Amino acid sequence: MTVAQQxxxxxxxxxxxxxxxxxxxxxxxxxxxxxxxxxxLIGPNGSGKTTLMLMLASLLQPEGGSIRIAGFDxxxxxxxxxxxxxxxxxxxxxWANLSVRSTxxxxxxxxxxxxxxxxxxxxxxxxxxxxxxxxxxxxxxxSRGQKQKLSLARALIHDPEVLLLDEPASGxxxxxxxxxxxxxxxxxxxxxxxxxSSHVLTELDEMADGVVYIDGGVTxxxxxxxxxxxxxxxxxxxxxxxxxxxSALMSAGIASAEITADRKDLxxxxxxxxxxxxxxxxxxxxxxPISAFAPAVGDLEHTFLDLSSxxxx
Amino acid sequence: xxxxxxGLWVILTLELRQRVRTASWxxxxxxxxxxxAIVTVVVSVALRGFGADDLGGAAIYSTIIYFVxxxxxxxxxxxxxxxxxxxxxxxxxxxxxVTLITTWQLIIGKFLAAWVTALAFLAAAVPFLIYxxxxxxxxxxxxxxxxxxxxxxxxxxxxxxxxxxxxxxxPLFSVVLSYLAVAALSIGTLIxxxxxxxAVQTEVSNVSSYGTDYNSAGNAIxxxxxETYTYRAPRFDLFWxxxxxxxxxxxxxxxxxxxxxxxxxxDLFGQIKSGVRSAQIAPETLVVFNECTNTFPQTPxxxxxxxxxxxxxxxxxxxxxxxxxxALVGAWARIRTPxxxxxxxxxIA
Numbered sequence: 001m002t003v004a005q006q007x008x009x010x011x012x013x014x015x016x017x018x019x020x021x022x023x024x025x026x027x028x029x030x031x032x033x034x035x036x037x038x039x040x041l042i043g044p045n046g047s048g049k050t051t052l053m054l055m056l057a058s059l060l061q062p063e064g065g066s067i068r069i070a071g072f073d074x075x076x077x078x079x080x081x082x083x084x085x086x087x088x089x090x091x092x093x094x095w096a097n098l099s100v101r102s103t104x105x106x107x108x109x110x111x112x113x114x115x116x117x118x119x120x121x122x123x124x125x126x127x128x129x130x131x132x133x134x135x136x137x138x139x140x141x142x143s144r145g146q147k148q149k150l151s152l153a154r155a156l157i158h159d160p161e162v163l164l165l166d167e168p169a170s171g172x173x174x175x176x177x178x179x180x181x182x183x184x185x186x187x188x189x190x191x192x193x194x195x196x197s198s199h200v201l202t203e204l205d206e207m208a209d210g211v212v213y214i215d216g217g218v219t220x221x222x223x224x225x226x227x228x229x230x231x232x233x234x235x236x237x238x239x240x241x242x243x244x245x246x247s248a249l250m251s252a253g254i255a256s257a258e259i260t261a262d263r264k265d266l267x268x269x270x271x272x273x274x275x276x277x278x279x280x281x282x283x284x285x286x287x288x289p290i291s292a293f294a295p296a297v298g299d300l301e302h303t304f305l306d307l308s309s310x311x312x313x
Numbered sequence: 314x315x316x317x318x319x320g321l322w323v324i325l326t327l328e329l330r331q332r333v334r335t336a337s338w339x340x341x342x343x344x345x346x347x348x349x350a351i352v353t354v355v356v357s358v359a360l361r362g363f364g365a366d367d368l369g370g371a372a373i374y375s376t377i378i379y380f381v382x383x384x385x386x387x388x389x390x391x392x393x394x395x396x397x398x399x400x401x402x403x404x405x406x407x408x409x410x411v412t413l414i415t416t417w418q419l420i421i422g423k424f425l426a427a428w429v430t431a432l433a434f435l436a437a438a439v440p441f442l443i444y445x446x447x448x449x450x451x452x453x454x455x456x457x458x459x460x461x462x463x464x465x466x467x468x469x470x471x472x473x474x475x476x477x478x479x480x481x482x483x484p485l486f487s488v489v490l491s492y493l494a495v496a497a498l499s500i501g502t503l504i505x506x507x508x509x510x511x512a513v514q515t516e517v518s519n520v521s522s523y524g525t526d527y528n529s530a531g532n533a534i535x536x537x538x539x540e541t542y543t544y545r546a547p548r549f550d551l552f553w554x555x556x557x558x559x560x561x562x563x564x565x566x567x568x569x570x571x572x573x574x575x576x577x578x579x580d581l582f583g584q585i586k587s588g589v590r591s592a593q594i595a596p597e598t599l600v601v602f603n604e605c606t607n608t609f610p611q612t613p614x615x616x617x618x619x620x621x622x623x624x625x626x627x628x629x630x631x632x633x634x635x636x637x638x639x640a641l642v643g644a645w646a647r648i649r650t651p652x653x654x655x656x657x658x659x660x661i662a
Contacts, residue, residue, distance in 0.1 A: 057411055061651040074651055079413055087411045093404020095331045102330075109323045110412035112316065154408060 009035045009070050010193040011056065011162060016065035017217070018051055025051035027217035029065070033195050033210070035161070038188045040208035041197040042304055048217040049197050050090065053166050056195070057087040070161045070193070083111065086160035090167045090197075092147045094139035101126060101135040104153055111158040125153040130179065144171035152180070163187060163194045169203050181207045201300040211300055213307050220307050228306035229299065232269040235276055236262070237283070238292035248286040252279055267296055320414050324422025329429065332392070338430075345384055346437050352380055353441050370449020371571065375581035377445060378459050381438050382564060385431045385467045386495045393427030393474030394488030397648060402484060406648075416649040420475065420641055427471035432464060449580075452569065459568045459582065462630070466560045469633040470495055476640020479648050498633070502559040510549035510592075517546045517598055524604035533604035546596040553592040557625035558632050562589050566626035576614030587615035590622040 011033040018026045026048040033039040043049050054060040055067060058074035058081050067074055070084040095103055101122050108118035126135045129149040134142065142150060148171050155163060165184075169177050184207050188194055195212075198204050204211070213220040239245040245266060249259055260267045270276045280293050297305065356373045397420075400406040409419060446456055474491040481487035520541050524533025556562050562585065570583035578584050601608050613621070 055651070057407075059407055059410060059650045059652060061653050078651065082411060082413055085411075087408075089404070089407060091404040091407075093400075093406075093408060095327070095405055096403070097331050097335065098327075106323065106327050107408075107412065110320070110409060110414045112320070112413050151408075 009161060010037075010068075011039075011195060012066075012068040013052075013056070014066045016052070016055060016062045016067060018055060018060065018063050024217055026055070026062075026214075029214060029217070029219045031212040031219055033193050033212075035193045036188055036191050037209040038184055038194045038196060038207050040204035040211040040300060041195055041214065042199075042201065042204065042211060042300060043214035044308055047215045049214055050166065051217075052214065053087075053090075053164055053195075053197060056164055057085065057089075058082055083158065084160055085162045085164065086155035086158065087164045088151050088155040088166060088168055090170075092144065092151055094142070094147060094150060096140035097138055099136050099138055100131055100142070100150055103139055103150065104157060107154045107157045113158070121157060125156060128156070128183070129153045130176075145173060145176060148172055149176070152183075161192055163192055165194065165196045167198055168196060169198060169200050177203065201304055202298045205298040205300050208300070211303065213303060215308055224307065225303055228303050230272055231306055232271040233302045233306075234260075234267040234296040235270050235279075236265050236267055236292060236294055236296040237290065238265045240289050240291065242266070244286075244288045245283070245290075248283050248288045249279075251286065252282045262296075265292070317415075317418065320418040321422045321425070324409075324414060324419055325425050325429070328396070328423055328426035332396070332426070341388065342433060342437050345434055348384075349377055349380060349438050349441050352376060353445070370445045370447070371451055371580040372449070374442060374445035374449050374451055374456075375459070375568075377438055377441050378463055378564070379561065379581060381435050382463055382466060382560065385434050385463075386470050386499065386560070388434065389427060389431040389467060389470040390474045390488055390491035390495055392430050393423070393471045393478065394491040395478050395484035396423040396427060396475045397479040397644060398482055398487055399478065399484045401482075410648075410650045416645050420479065420645055420648075424468075424472050424475045424641060427475055428468045431467040431471055435460070435463060435467070452571065454569045455571065455582075459564065462564045462567045462626075465630065466564065466633065469560075469637040472637035473640045476637070476642075476644045479644025480640070494636075498558060498560055502555050502562075506549065506552050506555045506592075509552035509555065510547040513548045513551055514545040515548050515596055515598060516543050517596055517600060518543050519600045519602065521602040522605060523602075532607075536603065536605040539603070548595070549592040550595040553589065554625065554628070556589050556592065557629040559629065560633065561585065563626045563629040563633070565589065566624055566629070570616075570619060572616045576616035578615050578619075583615065583619075587618050589625075591618045593622045594618070 011031075013032070014030050016026060016029045017024070029048070029052055031039070041049055041052070051060065055062050056069060056074070058069070058078050061075060069081045072080040072084070074081045095106070098106065101119075104122035104125055105115075105118045108121045109115070113121060126132050129152055131146065131149055131153065134146060139147070139150060148168065152165070152168060155165070168184075169180055172180060181203070184194055184196065188209070196204060196208060211225060213225055237245060237249075242264070246259065249266065249268060250256060254268055258269055268279070270279060276293075276295075280290070283290055283293075295302070353373055356376050360372055397406065400409070410416070442456075442460075445451075470491075473494050474488075477487040477490050477494070478484065481490060518541055520539045522536040522539045524536050526533070526535040528534050557566075565582040565585035566589065568580075568582040568586075570578050570586055571580070572583070573579055578587055597610075600610050602610065
């Protein structure tokens with residue numbers, strides 16, 4: 001039984017590849033995103049994220065492998081996929097002369113809604129993404145962040161089961177980011193499948209349940225991601241007494257060469273949460289005043305850096 | 314089927330609201346109406362000066378129709394030539410394609426919007442056309458045919474513009490190509506016709522015998538010995554088919570002509586038609602002029618020419634329709650999704 005047959009709905013990608021002439025944008029991508037979860041798609045620039053997104057969005061044909069969106073193949077059942085999938089592109093395009101409200105009304109009617117349903121739906125979404133004040137303004141006057149909200153609203157217009165969000169947070173102010181995160185979590189709670197591609201890794205850390213890492217057109221296996229999560233990463237320790245901290249660290253068995261200073265803090269590589277807890281207990285037992293003790297990089301950033309450096313070596 | 318048309322309607326209205334209905338568009342229509350008014354007045358006054366009484370209206374009518382064709386073919390490529398690649402540049406093409414709108418709905422909707430836009434020029438000219446047709450007492454057939462052919466020709470230009478905007482990645486380039494296509498049909502056919510006709514020439518012998526002595530009735534009784542001289546005549550009859558693809562010729566050729574007492578056409582359509590049709594007639598290779606036997610080269614009237622030659626407008630119209638449909642089908646193959654291939658350097662979003 002293949003993965004696609006086991007999973008109902010969601011996104012199932014198996015060994016998908018796509019090249020443009022000599023450029024192999026996506027060589028072998030496989031992952032599964034389950035309904036009710038938020039999956040992050042991360043990778044360096046030019047790693048094939050956007051090409052993969054376009055294939056998922058039913059705009060580009062894969063050359064091999066299979067894709068299932070909400071149970072349908074975008075190649076054979078394009079309309080079924082499109083009626084169940086919402087796509088927010090990284091390119092912010094809008095019909096410049098139309099108002100925010102009529103943009104959404106047109107988008108709704110493109111999904112076959114009648115006039116009154118479309119206008120009710122547009123009204124709901126204007127409220128949802130917090131653009132009610134600008135509903136009557138032409139879209140050309142919107143700021144980048146406001147266009148981003150409009151783009152999200154358009155992706156949601158037909159209440160899709162599967163959401164593909166390409167860089168949804170770029171251009172948003174901190175308040176709007178929080179709002180976006182809550183919104184995305186709420187959609188997941190409603191049972192939607194959400195795939196978020198982003199460079200803002202701390203952001204994804206807060207909203208993603210799982211992560212797909214892609215580099216050079218190849219997705220990293222789940223084991224590789226799990227391994228890199230467990231691998232040593234720097235922790236940031238702050239103390240008012242730097243010298244005492246350094247000697248306490250060395251007494252805990254950490255080589256002097258491994259300790260690096262970063263402004264007032266010291267960075268120490270630790271493998272996993274267990275090692276961190278043990279070290280913290282030791283430091284406090286030694287009477288060193290500790291004011292901060294935390295990973296220096298987020299989970300995803302660590303995975304990202306670990307996997308990209310692993311590929312290069 | 315009704316789902317198809319409602320999607321088409323969404324694209325059509327969106328296109329008209331987004332692309333066309335702008336302040337500059339109304340200014341353009343205003344300028345156009347002013348130009349037609351000037352043309353109408355000037356042609357009326359000029360024809361009165363020539364003593365064309367009731368039939369001046371036919372000339373005004375045909376001039377206005379040609380004017381609408383000229384301006385329509387000048388404006389339509391600018392409005393339709395970036396319909397698809399302009400959307401791609403603005404980032405709105407992919408967000409439309411990812412909806413339930415099909416590629417055909419998108420292309421036909423955009424084509425209809427461009428056509429409607431070009432037809433707005435015809436609509437703006439209607440008051441003047443009514444005036445001219447009433448004054449000129451035009452036949453219903455002439456009015457119907459001329460407006461119908463004009464509308465189709467505007468649609469052809471709109472289709473070529475929309476088609477090229479799908480086939481070519483860069484908006485500027487596709488607009489220029491649309492203009493070149495219009496120019497090739499309107500002017501290129503004329504140039505090809507003239508050059509072709511001049512390149513292939515036939516030797517014509519002219520045998521002339523002039524009267525040397527006349528009787529009291531003024532008829533020649535003795536004539537000079539026949540003088541033969543030869544010259545070369547262009548063979549336009551071999552190339553008249555090229556002109557059939559010219560939209561102005563198609564229009565002129567299709568409209569039923571009306572003639573005055575001497576068999577001369579009363580409007581611009583008829584004059585162009587008789588000119589084009591006489592190109593079908595091969596030049597005589599032997600021209601005899603003899604005053605004693607009363608043999609003179611005959612010049613047939615425009616009416617005789619038109620009645621004795623083959624109408625070619627449906628050939629031209631068919632060529633135009635094939636071009637239009639071909640452009641739209643090409644655009645469809647190029648932009649349909651999920652896309653198999655992308656143009657060089659073109660981004661799908």
